[in-house]
Amino acid sequence: VTVRRTAAILVTGSEILLGRTQDRNSGTLARSLDAHGVRLERIVTVDDREEHLRAALDGLLAEGHDLIITSGGLGPTHDDRTVAIVAEATGRALVLDEPVLAEITAIVTGYAAQRGVPVERLLPGAIKQSMVPAGAHVLSPAGTAPGVIVPGATTVVVLPGPPTELAEVWAAALVHPVLADLISAQLERRILRIWSTPESTVARAFEALGGDDHGTETSICATRLEVEVVVRFPPEARVAGNRLADGLVEEFGAAVYAEDDLTIEARVVAALCERGLTSGTAESCTAGMIAARLGNVPGASATLRGGFVAYANDVKTAQVGVPAELIERHGAVSAEVARALAEGVRERLGCDVGIGVTGVAGPGGGSEAKPVGLVHIAVVGPHGLGEALERRFPGDREAVRTNTATAALHLVRLLLQRLPAGA
């Protein structure tokens, strides 16, 4: 039977406890651990004070996890105590790692030249950052702080706090033999993303299929207008795992729109690219969110021509060509105006797929006929194809706008699925 490894994360950062910054690292590590079949059991966040950090680390070591990952506290000053405390807690001396000192010295020499400061000022920090627990494996720095793997009954991985540095050093840690051995008993996963179906409906279907059995572990999570099902199983439970996943695919049919972790905007950009199609947006209540999300996908420029933020009604008319009398007759928040926005952007920008949205984001501006949260979305494409959706979203202004943008991207996906191949 496959034994699942367990892990805990120790995040240090006073700014997080003061609510001034948000911890993004534990999410990055959590996703990665799950993808590697490791069960994350606990995340502990403490401030930078030595006694708090030590108590938290001792507590986690006592819990007997296979893996502890720390984030932060690796800076060049002596306030950054994580490595020293890990050395102490694991009963190891701090020793200077000559190869990493050479690496860091080269890096800070570059910094010093760039900023015009004498390199001597940065060398004490470089030496401090090169002190590691005796016998630890050192991972090259992404900034100036190296990562450290301390093997043992509990393997401790020490990572820098800046999110991009953490991601880079963690990627190196994952392929290091010590960790590769530890997490080699990898679980398999089936990810199913189900669009526009209530979580309770998915949960009932899952129970009707017999639920978890033979060592499968399934999570069902409603998020971003979709339900994400992840069925995890060790190789020996592959039949049971696939039976569950296939059963759900059969049950929900076309609503199962993805079996991976891609965002909907990445999926839309890829689908447009594949078909050689371009897109454009005309957004009222979302005011640019849809275009901004498409634009965040690397390579979006090949498929996104541009768009309009058509907030004021006369901008809808003058820039996107929505007839003023249409707005007058049906109101700015209407299926007709959403359609005219989508058609207008398609025509004015000469793009293949036009996206139009209009709605009442709130908190003001609602009426009995058009309450806060009411949105109309239209997508028009080649061959006269179109998709339209009217929804009333709950939640605050941000929730209404975000859900509207997500729903619009799904309509593009649905429209592209209906296009004849090669069109």
Place this chain on the structure above:
Amino acid sequence: VTVRRTAAILVTGSEILLGRTQDRNSGTLARSLDAHGVRLERIVTVDDREEHLRAALDGLLAEGHDLIITSGGLGPTHDDRTVAIVAEATGRALVLDEPVLAEITAIVTGYAAQRGVPVERLLPGAIKQSMVPAGAHVLSPAGTAPGVIVPGATTVVVLPGPPTELAEVWAAALVHPVLADLISAQLERRILRIWSTPESTVARAFEALGGDDHGTETSICATRLEVEVVVRFPPEARVAGNRLADGLVEEFGAAVYAEDDLTIEARVVAALCERGLTSGTAESCTAGMIAARLGNVPGASATLRGGFVAYANDVKTAQVGVPAELIERHGAVSAEVARALAEGVRERLGCDVGIGVTGVAGPGGGSEAKPVGLVHIAVVGPHGLGEALERRFPGDREAVRTNTATAALHLVRLLLQRLPAGA
């Protein structure tokens, strides 16, 4: 001497440990606790399993915090065990709270009618959610789960997991006499937000002013292109606290742009509103982010007319009126094109303030002359006033785009500050 209360947060949620959703509640609570002078010492996140939840709660109780706040695990099914475990850990029986049962019954009766399900199906859940620790104070539900305050040497506050419910029930908890008494020894704060100044420069100025003394506690945190300084002090250290804050204001002058927690977009919308001015955007690399951020401020429609996502060069020309030969001569990523975008949107939408941005967001598209991260931002306003900025931002595509949008909003702020009063 003012004694600071301490707190810990216990977050439950398997989805967080699986990396499928992000915990937003601890940030909400952290900001609120700091604003009330409570020192948050630890955040612990565990999954929904009973033994994990119990071990974490026992651990936090043993640490002797004044306050423990739990988030999540209050649903209507018996998998949601937080209240029962808090009762057990604090040595109290679970008892039915009749008034809250009446409240919840009324709520679920409404749900049942809406969804056309028999109310009897929802009543067992209502009864489960009305079971609270004996002697606890019950806070009315925002969804169907009530909050609970269990007084004691450590006061335990039990809150529902959905972020909007948590925020609402926490607001009610804060004004409940038990908590109001506990956190009455409130610290005062001075918040200083310093634009475009390196964190190390601010830290050195802080040290030169003598640093923390007489019970002040200062945090310095670089985020969103700015440095946030929060000086916290008890009433008896007011002189020292104000001396520090005033010293920094004097040192950094106009770079100190705010003494509150407002976002830059909220500040810009308010400043536009105050002056009766309208705005518009013409965005290339940010592709709608600036408009979307302005549009997220309630009441933005009074000041945001709309904008263009001018991704393709011919869209810059045809829709925003950027001369094609300007793009040809200087390249799409240039100060000249940013300026033409800003002027174009101002003219085409007839708005008072035009915002234009263009840049290389990456990861592709960079060259030696125009590397990834290079952005040009221009803002033009009434009376021929204008602001322009060239920056090279580090980081990935999302970081470059987000920083560009933030910088553009700051340029609007700077331009509005230069406008003559009443203009």
